[in-house]
Amino acid sequence: MNIKLSxxxxxxxxxxxxxxxxxxxxxxxxLKSLRQIKAMLKSTDLxxxxxVRVEDACAMLAFYNYVMLMGIREDKSFSAGDVxxxxxxxxxxxxxxxxxxxxxxxxxLLDEGRFSFRSVRYDG
Numbered sequence: 725m726n727i728k729l730s731x732x733x734x735x736x737x738x739x740x741x742x743x744x745x746x747x748x749x750x751x752x753x754x755l756k757s758l759r760q761i762k763a764m765l766k767s768t769d770l771x772x773x774x775x776v777r778v779e780d781a782c783a784m785l786a787f788y789n790y791v792m793l794m795g796i797r798e799d800k801s802f803s804a805g806d807v808x809x810x811x812x813x814x815x816x817x818x819x820x821x822x823x824x825x826x827x828x829x830x831x832x833l834l835d836e837g838r839f840s841f842r843s844v845r846y847d848g
Contacts, residue, residue, distance in 0.1 A: 726775055727782070732758055735783035740790050750790065757785040766835040777830050784826035791819035 732754045737747045761782050762768070770778060795816050827834075 726770070726772075727758065727762075727778055729755060729758060731779045732782045732786065735780060736786045736790070739783060739787040750786070753789050753793075754782065754786045757782045757789065760785065761830075764834045766833060770833070774830075774833055778833065781826040781830045784823050788816075788819040788823040791816050 729751070733747055733751055736742075736750065736754050737744070740750070742750060761778060765778070
């Protein structure tokens with residue numbers, strides 16, 4: 725598989741508007757996203773186009789996790805005298821919607837349909 729963490733990190737930093745100097749500290753969140761998506765792939769033998777799509781989806785998942793993390797860390801609102809600043813409460817929803825769209829774009833590469841329900845006989 726030729727998925728590159730550096731490509732994912734670059735795409736993530738654009739989405740999150742992170743400077744190149746701060747990029748490396750977010751590498752673990754990108755690596756976590758890569759591992760999650762790798763675990764869902766049907767095959768690790770990807771052509772170059774599929775690799776780009778997977779890298780994009782990994783970056784989007786990392787961005788969603790980043791938005792959730794930043795939402796937890798930062799206050800929702802701030803007031804000082806007559807000035808009031810309210811954070812966008814929809815940021816997490818928007819990031820989630822973007823992640824779902826990115827996931828759908830690689831759905832043909834994912835193996836998510838391995839659910840089985842079996843009945844169990846009960847003699848009670």
